[in-house]
Amino acid sequence: MDKKPLIEIKDLVKKFGSFTALNGVSLDVYPGEVHALLGDNGAGKSTLIKTLVGVYSPDDGDIYIRGEKVVNWSSLKARISGIETVFQDRALCPQQSIVWNIFMGKELTYPFGFIREKEQIREANRLIREIGFTSKLIDAESPVGNLSGGERQGVAIARAIYNKAELIILDEPTTALSLNETQKVFDFVNNVKKTERSVLFIGHNIFHVFDISDRFVILDRGEVVHQLNKDEVSSPEKLIKIMKDTVSKH
Numbered sequence: 001m002d003k004k005p006l007i008e009i010k011d012l013v014k015k016f017g018s019f020t021a022l023n024g025v026s027l028d029v030y031p032g033e034v035h036a037l038l039g040d041n042g043a044g045k046s047t048l049i050k051t052l053v054g055v056y057s058p059d060d061g062d063i064y065i066r067g068e069k070v071v072n073w074s075s076l077k078a079r080i081s082g083i084e085t086v087f088q089d090r091a092l093c094p095q096q097s098i099v100w101n102i103f104m105g106k107e108l109t110y111p112f113g114f115i116r117e118k119e120q121i122r123e124a125n126r127l128i129r130e131i132g133f134t135s136k137l138i139d140a141e142s143p144v145g146n147l148s149g150g151e152r153q154g155v156a157i158a159r160a161i162y163n164k165a166e167l168i169i170l171d172e173p174t175t176a177l178s179l180n181e182t183q184k185v186f187d188f189v190n191n192v193k194k195t196e197r198s199v200l201f202i203g204h205n206i207f208h209v210f211d212i213s214d215r216f217v218i219l220d221r222g223e224v225v226h227q228l229n230k231d232e233v234s235s236p237e238k239l240i241k242i243m244k245d246t247v248s249k250h
Contacts, residue, residue, distance in 0.1 A: 004067050006031050006167055006198050007052075007083070012061035014047055021047040023222045024061070029167060032196040034189060036209045038243060039219035045202055048219070049169055052200075053085050054078035082166030086156040086173065094145035099124035101144050102159045127158040132184075132191040149177045150184030157188050161197070168192060169200045174208045186212050206243075210236040220247045 005028035014022040022044050029035045039045050050056045054075030063070050065081045092101050102124050108116040124140035131154055138147070144155060153173050160168045170189070174182045189199055189212055203209045209216070216239065218226040226246045233239045 003030050003032075005029060005064070006066060007081070008064040008067075009052075010062045010064070012048075012051065012063070013059045014051055014056055015059050021222050022051065022058075025219070025222070025224050026061075027217050027224060027227065029198045029200060031166075031198055032193050033214040034193060034199045034201050034212055036213035036216045037200055037202045037219065038206070038209065038216055040247070042221070043219040044222040045219055047222070049085065049171065049200075049202065052078065052169065053083055079163070082164055083169065084160035084163050084165035084167070085169040085171060086153065086160060087171045092144050092152055092155060095143070097141050097143055098128065098138075098147075098155050098158075099140040101155055102127065102140075102162050106163065123162070124158070127161055128154065130191065130195070131158055131161065132187045148181055148184070150181030150188075153177075153185045154188045157192060161192070161195075165197065167198045167200060169202070171202050172204065173201070174203060174205060182208060206240050207236045210239055218243055218246055220250045223250070225250045 008028040010026050012022050012025040013020065025044070025048060027035070037045050037048065047056065051058055051073075054073055054077060057073060063073050070077055070081070093104070096104075099120050103120050108120050108123070110116055121140045128138070128140065133151070133154060138151070144152060147155065153170075157168060157170075173185050177185065189201070192199055201209060201213055210233075214230050216226075216228050216230075216233070217224055226242065228242070233242065
């Protein structure tokens with residue numbers, strides 16, 4: 001690739017006492033791509049995510065943002081670097097509107113603290129249209145509680161973009177969603193790609209992961225055991241076989 005990686009981690013190590021959760025993990029994510037993180041429970045996916053967003057500090061290894069090495073990695077530096085996570089529960093308030101959920105805690109205000117409500121509504125409408133909301137029945141003032149599961153994922157993604165996300169980590173975004181709702185999430189993700197933002201996609205459903213991702217990294221017991229591009233694997237079934245074969249030999 002001609003582009004520089006948005007984020008690159010090299011030989012990352014994270015230990016909890018005598019247990020090594022991540023052992024020399026290296027990967028990179030480029031602008032405008034969906035990078036899938038695969039592995040069974042206990043493979044190290046959650047620890048890697050929490051390290052990327054600064055919840056955990058690595059014990060060894062390096063993190064580079066747009067080619068620049070970052071020292072003393074923390075949640076603040078992750079946020080400043082444009083890394084945002086959309087977790088399975090999405091952390092939305094269903095009783096409130098879309099605009100309220102997007103701006104909560106980071107409202108646009110005038111001097112003396114008054115909220116710029118009309119400007120927030122315009123910006124929220126722009127964000128949800130940018131990522132692919134097309135229904136005329138949904139706008140910034142719609143209650144989140146009236147939205148489907150896939151649409152709620154879209155609101156969480158829009159909030160991440162408002163927070164200036166360049167890398168959006170999606171943690172099991174299609175869990176418990178119907179095929180129709182899963183496709184909505186895929187549409188949102190594809191629209192995020194078009195803006196040259198990146199997505200790190202964590203999922204257990206290999207068929208979903210295969211459809212949406214450009215590259216795959218397979219973790220097992222805290223180590224990267226395989227990385228491959230979409231053009232190196234012909235089908236989800238082939239990807240499943242590669243995972244099984246790779247892990248069994250590790």
